[in-house]
Structures are given as structure tokens and as C-alpha cells.
Amino acid sequence: MASWPAHPALLGTPTRRVDGPVKASGRAKYTYDLQRPGMLYGRILRSPHACARVLSIDLSAAERAPGVKFAMPVIDLANPEPLTHKVMYQGQEVAALAAETEEQGADAARLIKVEYEVLPHVATVEQAMRPEAPKVFPDGNVREANVDETGDVEAALKASAHVVEGLYWTQVVTHSCLETHGLVCEWSGDQLTAWSSTQAVHGMREGLARGLGIPQTSIRVISQYMGGGFGSKLGTDPQDVICAQLAKGAGRAVKLMLDRKEEQLSTGNRPSAYARVRAGVDADGKLTAFDAETWGTGGAGRGAGYPLPYNIYQIPVRRRRHKDVYINAGTQRAMRAPGHPQGAFITEVVLDELADQAGLDPLELRLRNLPAEAPDEMWRRYFPMGAEKIGWSRRHATGDPTPGPIKRGLGCAANRWAGAGSRRTQGQCEIFPDGGVTMRIGTQDIGTGTRTLVKMVTAETFGLPLDQVVVEIGDTQYPFAPGSGGSITVGSVTPTTRVTCEKALAALAEKIAPELGVDPAAIVASNGRVHAVNDPSRGMPWKDACKRLGTAPISVDGQWETGLSSVGTSGVQFADVEVDVETGITRVRKIVCVQDCGLIIDRLTAESQCYGGITMGIGYALFEDRILDRNTGQMVNPNMEFYLLPGPSDIPAIDVTLMDQPERGVVGLGEPPTISTAAAIANAVSNAIGARIRHLPITPANVLAALAEARARERRGASGSPQATEPGGVQGAPPINIGGAR
Amino acid sequence: MDHPTPTSRLVSADHCSSLRHKGMYVMAEPDPKESKYFDAYDATAYWCLRTQRAVGPDGLPVHADTCRMGRGCCEP
Numbered sequence: 017m018a019s020w021p022a023h024p025a026l027l028g029t030p031t032r033r034v035d036g037p038v039k040a041s042g043r044a045k046y047t048y049d050l051q052r053p054g055m056l057y058g059r060i061l062r063s064p065h066a067c068a069r070v071l072s073i074d075l076s077a078a079e080r081a082p083g084v085k086f087a088m089p090v091i092d093l094a095n096p097e098p099l100t101h102k103v104m105y106q107g108q109e110v111a112a113l114a115a116e117t118e119e120q121g122a123d124a125a126r127l128i129k130v131e132y133e134v135l136p137h138v139a140t141v142e143q144a145m146r147p148e149a150p151k152v153f154p155d156g157n158v159r160e161a162n163v164d165e166t167g168d169v170e171a172a173l174k175a176s177a178h179v180v181e182g183l184y185w186t187q188v189v190t191h192s193c194l195e196t197h198g199l200v201c202e203w204s205g206d207q208l209t210a211w212s213s214t215q216a217v218h219g220m221r222e223g224l225a226r227g228l229g230i231p232q233t234s235i236r237v238i239s240q241y242m243g244g245g246f247g248s249k250l251g252t253d254p255q256d257v258i259c260a261q262l263a264k265g266a267g268r269a270v271k272l273m274l275d276r277k278e279e280q281l282s283t284g285n286r287p288s289a290y291a292r293v294r295a296g297v298d299a300d301g302k303l304t305a306f307d308a309e310t311w312g313t314g315g316a317g318r319g320a321g322y323p324l325p326y327n328i329y330q331i332p333v334r335r336r337r338h339k340d341v342y343i344n345a346g347t348q349r350a351m352r353a354p355g356h357p358q359g360a361f362i363t364e365v366v367l368d369e370l371a372d373q374a375g376l377d378p379l380e381l382r383l384r385n386l387p388a389e390a391p392d393e394m395w396r397r398y399f400p401m402g403a404e405k406i407g408w409s410r411r412h413a414t415g416d417p418t419p420g421p422i423k424r425g426l427g428c429a430a431n432r433w434a435g436a437g438s439r440r441t442q443g444q445c446e447i448f449p450d451g452g453v454t455m456r457i458g459t460q461d462i463g464t465g466t467r468t469l470v471k472m473v474t475a476e477t478f479g480l481p482l483d484q485v486v487v488e489i490g491d492t493q494y495p496f497a498p499g500s501g502g503s504i505t506v507g508s509v510t511p512t513t514r515v516t517c518e519k520a521l522a523a524l525a526e527k528i529a530p531e532l533g534v535d536p537a538a539i540v541a542s543n544g545r546v547h548a549v550n551d552p553s554r555g556m557p558w559k560d561a562c563k564r565l566g567t568a569p570i571s572v573d574g575q576w577e578t579g580l581s582s583v584g585t586s587g588v589q590f591a592d593v594e595v596d597v598e599t600g601i602t603r604v605r606k607i608v609c610v611q612d613c614g615l616i617i618d619r620l621t622a623e624s625q626c627y628g629g630i631t632m633g634i635g636y637a638l639f640e641d642r643i644l645d646r647n648t649g650q651m652v653n654p655n656m657e658f659y660l661l662p663g664p665s666d667i668p669a670i671d672v673t674l675m676d677q678p679e680r681g682v683v684g685l686g687e688p689p690t691i692s693t694a695a696a697i698a699n700a701v702s703n704a705i706g707a708r709i710r711h712l713p714i715t716p717a718n719v720l721a722a723l724a725e726a727r728a729r730e731r732r733g734a735s736g737s738p739q740a741t742e743p744g745g746v747q748g749a750p751p752i753n754i755g756g757a758r
Numbered sequence: 759m760d761h762p763t764p765t766s767r768l769v770s771a772d773h774c775s776s777l778r779h780k781g782m783y784v785m786a787e788p789d790p791k792e793s794k795y796f797d798a799y800d801a802t803a804y805w806c807l808r809t810q811r812a813v814g815p816d817g818l819p820v821h822a823d824t825c826r827m828g829r830g831c832c833e834p
Contacts, residue, residue, distance in 0.1 A: 349780075
């Protein structure tokens with residue numbers, strides 16, 4: 017059975033990405049950079065309407081346009097199902113063409129004549145939940161889930177010493193991958209090669225095969241370098257099949273990369289999350305009950321659920337009623353920790369409110385409600401560590417009393433994620449007589465450093481320097497590996513690499529054992545030598561050992577095994593912010609992250625996951641917001657000018673502490689670091705300004721609105737929780753009726 | 759080398775063979791504790807292999823609840 021080395025030479029060290037130089041110098045060819053002989057450029061005509069019926073598509077003028085080699089409808093008006101003639105959101109694919117240049121393609125697309133019958137749409141959950149709202153789908157706009165209930169909520173709340181009640185919500189955000197979705201397709205007879213910006217080369221092959229109606233054996237998918245996916249590139253999209261069809265129709269290679277507007281409209285998003293919450297705490301600061309009516313939208317599709325309460329804290333009595341709401345917008349997709357950032361934000365903000373009501377330090381409230389016993393006791397250790405690093409002892413009560421407009425505040429939040437390994441992961445390793453080593457595995461490096469990790473494990477196992485092993489990934493010609501999502505890549509790929517390389521080393525040991533007079537099972541490799549485990553002098557240099565292979569390389573296949581990876585990662589984050597209460601501008605000064613992740617393969621890439629996740633969390637907290645015009649259903653910020661992402665000056669000092677747990681084996685880290693950032697920042701902002709932040713993003717306008725609301729409450733002398741401002745920024749608006757009967 | 763067919767605990771043999779979600783490509787072993795610490799929320803994004811979208815060939819939403827035998831476009 018394979019195992020990790022007790023005294024590794026490479027594993028756990030901060031190792032620079034092996035492809036860093038080719039990426040930094042521009043020599044790494046992303047899908048966007050690829051050029052094939054005779055390549056055409058694909059272009060998709062998309063619906064400008066949020067909801068419409070397509071009556072006709074006339075391609076004739078476009079087909080005659082300069083440079084156009086092939087054009088096709090995407091909506092099939094011959095389909096007898098009338099619903100398929102409808103476009104459900106702005107940006108839905110209607111027709112496509114391939115032209116000699118991108119500019120010719122764009123010009124020709126404008127010549128495609130589409131006759132639409134524009135239909136009423138709904139662009140917000142408020143619109144969609146009204147009884148008179150036009151229906152996105154025939155069965156209505158609201159899908160109700162079952163009530164999830166543990167205990168007697170009303171009795172528990174009644175018995176609580178303190179209760180908070182309010183409306184909380186988070187916005188829709190997009191994945192905003194720096195490299196947009198797209199691919200290059202090239203046919204050779206019936207064989208298709210697709211260079212795709214994908215998180216799953218094997219998944220893309222399966223999707224293309226089913227979409228095109230051809231065998232998987234006729235398709236090869238390659239993804240050597242790709243510029244981010246965050247969950248949005250795990251499946252096969254319409255443009256993937258369209259690109260292959262255009263290439264087939266034109267008889268030439270076609271590149272079809274989406275532009276930024278297309279990317280924002282049609283390649284997925286994180287759903288919104290709304291929650292009307294009542295929660296209580298007893299006189300000892302123990303949580304008593306959590307009652308939530310929740311809803312959200314994933315656009316013209318389901319899946320807007322999220323965990324609530326975010327179950328880290330022990331809450332004995334809970335009730336949850338959830339509704340998915342359809343609107344005329346692009347559909348949601350998995351996005352870095354699906355559901356968790358929403359659930360964490362709402363839960364952690366409610367906890368801070370309860371702490372204020374109970375007159376407790378929010379950290380103390382958390383510590384009183386965390387599990388005390390293994391395997392879930394880790395937050396009790398991580399919270400004090402983070403508190404020490406952020407300087408929690410200097411935290412003031414809610415509302416910075418410091419004179420002047422700049423207010424400082426601290427906040428915290430926790431996260432958990434499963435991660436795991438996939439037993440279906442396979443690999444292949446070759447050792448050549450000249451000492452060369454090639455490790456092949458059909459995974460893909462989505463920007464996280466997977467190529468580096470495979471190389472490190474391979475080099476570690478053979479006792480070789482990194483530059484003496486070759487790693488081949490990102491190609492369906494290599495053994496099967498799962499898609500890179502769910503934080504399972506490292507837990508799938510590195511154990512498989514270790515298993516496969518150990519098998520290859522065992523085969524080499526069999527060859528040289530007689531010469532060394534050592535049991536093959538007692539032979540290991542380290543420091544460029546192959547030798548007896550207890551007597552390094554009984555061995556030979558790696559290259560000499562490989563010469564004993566003669567003319568035939570060793571070639572072995574391997575498969576993932578248990579025992580080298582674990583499930584479950586946990587962490588906490590603290591935020592230190594300053595807020596200008598005159599302008600409403602929030603600046604995050606520092607984030608402290610304490611995160612466990614099992615055995616660390618590469619400390620640098622593990623830390624990078626935390627930096628990236630936290631940066632994404634800052635965007636979620638402060639900037640990002642997909643805004644739809646309620647009158648037209650069109651996105652008003654489908655770009656990177658008005659859809660705001662954190663820039664370098666928005667990224668604070670980030671202090672990452674990785675909890676080494678080598679005994680657990682590897683655990684993925686891609687998702688958890690982004691879960692708790694927005695919650696920690698929101699609590700820090702509330703701590704700074706003395707007004708409760710109950711929704712995202714924390715824009716200057718929303719900060720000023722929260723301050724105005726707090727001042728109004730003071731004037732009213734109101735007790736209890738503040739009245740939340742409703743979505744859309746209408747202060748004092750009546751609360752949303754969740755049943756839709758306003 | 760084996761090229762496994764996507765499966766998951768959410769989608770069974772009773773479902774349409776074109777129904778897909780992220781977990782069918784990620785293929786991780788489920789966390790045995792997961793159901794203990796989270797309620798039964800559904801954040802799953804489903805899509806149809808025939809349309810590559812969140813609606814099926816009939817124009818209706820795809821989901822594990824609905825993409826079963828009996829729906830006109832469902833394929834075993």
C-alpha cells in the first residue's frame with residue numbers, strides 16, 4: 017500500500033510553479049492564444065431580449081458577407097416544441113457563423129435577421145414573486161422546497177433571552193474568469209481535436225460526443241493552460257458544440273472565444289440569497305434557535321439553495337423553508353464553494369447581532385457555541401490563533417468611538433468544506449533506460465498549480481530533482497482523471513501519482529535487486545540514488561539503475577488508493593477594516609486566515625489558494641454585483657468597467673497560517689478560503705460604523721444607507737433590530753411577502 | 759485505461775442519461791458527515807447534454823426531480 021514519505025525532500029516545501037517562467041514570459045499558450053492553419057473565427061448572435069419568441073432567422077445576408085464561410089441557426093425553428101423557440105434571457109444563443117477574421121464575423125453577425133416577438137420578462141426576484149408576474153416557465157416562477165425543521169422553533173425563540181430578526185441578502189455575482197470561455201475545434205475526417213479552456217478535459221470530451229452524436233473515441237480534448245474557471249467550466253456549453261459544428265460546416269479550424277459581455281451574460285453565476293431570519297440566544301450566550309425563510313434566484317434555472325444556518329455552530333432548534341425563484345437571466349452554475357459563502361455570510365452576521373444584543377464579545381459567543389469534541393473541535397483552536405494575529409484584544413464594542421470620519425473595525429467568521437479524492441483517477445508512469453521519467457495523468461491545471469504538484473510528487477518518489485522528471489497533463493490521451501472542481505484535484509491527483517510512481521519504482525527495484533543483493537521491497541530512491549532503505553551504501557546512481565533496463569522502458573498504470581488523502585477542511589478568517597463614514601468607502605486593511613489542509617504538497621501553491629480565495633471574497637464583499645435593468649431585463653454592467661473586481665490597491669495584507677496535518681494525507685483547499693471572507697468583512701464594517709450591514713456588496717451607498725437607517729432608529733428610539741432596507745435600496749419599503757402576494 | 763461513465767448519488771439509472779451536474783465530473787467520494795452538518799439544501803446546477811443548457815430539449819428546466827422516465831425527451 018502506498019504511503020507518503022516520513023521525511024520528504026520536496027513535499028511541503030515552498031516550491032515555485034514549474035510553469036511560472038513560460039506563463040510570465042508569454043510562451044505558455046492558452047486557448048485564447050492558439051492559432052491553427054487556416055483557422056476561422058466563430059461568432060454567436062445572441063438574444064438582446066430577456067424573453068422573446070423567435071419567429072424567424074434569416075442567415076442569407078450574413079452568408080454573403082465578406083469572409084463568412086459558414087452560418088447556422090442555433091435555435092431550431094423546425095423543432096415542434098414551441099418552448100424551444102423562446103429565448104429565456106439576454107445573451108441566449110440564437111445563431112452562429114464562422115468568418116476569416118473576428119471583425120468580419122462581428123460585422124456578419126449584425127446582418128443576421130431575427131424576428132422576435134418580445135414577451136414580458138421578470139428581472140428581479142421581487143418582480144418574479146408577484147402573483148401577476150409573467151411566468152418564466154409554465155409551472156410558475158417559484159419552486160418551493162420542503163420545510164426542514166428540528167425542534168419547536170416558536171417555543172425556543174420565546175424562551176430565548178435575546179432574539180434578532182431581520183432580512184439579509186447577498187447579490188448575484190459572476191465567475192469573471194480572466195480567460196473567457198471558448199475553444200478551438202479542428203476536424204481531420206471524423207476525428208475532432210478541441211483545444212478548450214475547460215476544468216475537465218474528459219468531461220468536455222463526453223459532452224462534445226453527446227452533443228455532436230459521435231463516439232468519444234473520435235474526440236481529443238486538450239487544455240494545457242487555462243485562465244480560471246471557478247466552477248463555470250466544468251460542463252459542456254452551447255458554444256462548445258457550436259464551435260465544432262462551425263468547424264465541420266466550414267471545413268476549417270474555428271476558434272470561438274467569448275467576449276467579456278458574452279461571458280457575463282451566459283456562462284453562469286453565483287445565485288442570490290435572501291433570508292428572513294429569527295434567531296435567539298439564552299442568558300448564557302448559548303444559541304437557542306434559528307428560523308429562516310429563504311429564497312434566491314439562479315436565473316432561468318434551479319439550484320439557488322444554500323446551507324442555513326451555516327452549520328459550524330451548535331444550534332439545537334432550527335427551521336428552514338426555501339424557495340428557488342426563476343427570473344429571465346443566465347443560469348447559475350457551481351461557483352467556488354457553491355452555497356457556502358451565502359450561508360456563511362448570513363449566519364455569521366446574525367451571530368454578531370446576537371452577540372451585541374447579549375452584550376457579549378462576538379468571539380466569545382462563537383467559542384461558547386462551537387463543538388467541543390473531535391472531529392469538529394478545531395475551530396476552538398483556530399479562532400484564538402486568528403484573534404491573536406489580528407489583535408482582537410484591541411477590538412472595541414460595535415461602533416468605533418474614535419473622533420473623525422475614519423472608523424476601524426474587526427470581524428471574524430469560520431468555514432468548512434469537504435474536499436476528497438476520486439478513486440477513479442488513473443495515471444501512467446514511464447521510466448526510460450536513459451534515466452528519464454514521464455508521469456502522465458489526464459487532469460488539467462486550472463491555474464492552481466496542479467502541474468507543479470504532480471511533478472513534485474513524481475520527483476519526490478524517485479529521489480530526483482524537479483527538472484529531471486516530465487509531467488504530461490491536460491489531454492484526453494492521458495489516463496482518466498476527474499474534473500477540477502469541488503477541491504478534489506489535489507486529493508485525487510497526488511495520491512494517484514504517488515501510487516503510480518511507487519509501482520514504477522518497484523518495477524525498477526525488481527531489476528536491480530539481484531545485483532544489489534537486497535530484497536526488492538527494501539529498495540527506495542533518494543538523492544539521485546536507488547538503494548537499500550537501511551543502507552544507502554548498497555545502491556547505485558539513478559541513471560545507472562535505469563541502464564539496467566536495456567532497451568525496454570518501464571511503463572506502469574496506477575489508480576487512486578485510499579490512505580493518502582482525507583475529507584474535510586476547516587478554517588477561520590478575521591478582517592480588519594477602516595470605513596470612511598462620510599464617503600461610505602470601505603478599505604480592508606488586513607485579513608488573517610487560519611486554514612487546515614492536511615498534508616501540504618507545495619506550501620506556495622497552498623498559500624496561493626488562500627490569497628486567491630480571499631481576494632475573491634473581497635470582491636464578493638465590497639464590489640461585485642450583477643445588475644439587471646428591471647425594465648429591460650438587460651445586464652447594465654456586462655463588462656469589467658462597471659462590474660467591479662478588486663484591483664491591486666484593494667487587496668490588503670493577507671496573513672495565512674496553514675495548519676500542517678501530514679498524518680491526514682492531502683486535502684483540497686480550492687474553495688474553503690473564499691467562504692468566510694465576506695462575512696468577516698461585513699462584521700468588521702458593522703463593528704467600525706456602529707450600524708448593521710445585512711447585505712452585500714458593501715458599497716459606499718449601502719454603508720451610507722446603513723448609517724442613515726441607524727440614525728433614524730436612534731431618532732425613533734426604536735428598540736430591537738433595525739428594519740432592513742429592502743433589495744433595490746428602497747428604505748422603509750414593506751417587507752417582501754415570501755409567498756409572492758404583496 | 760478505464761474511462762468511467764459519470765455517476766453520482768444525485769442521479770441514478772432511473773434518470774435521463776443526458777442529465778449532468780458538477781458532481782458527475784468531480785466524482786469525489788462523499789463526505790460521510792456531510793448530511794450531519796448541513797441541511798438538505800440544493801445548490802446543484804444541472805444541465806442537459808443534448809442542449810448544453812439548464813433546460814431540456816422540450817424547453818423545460820432540467821433537474822433530478824424532473825428528468826426521469828415519463829418526461830417526453832428523457833432517454834434511458
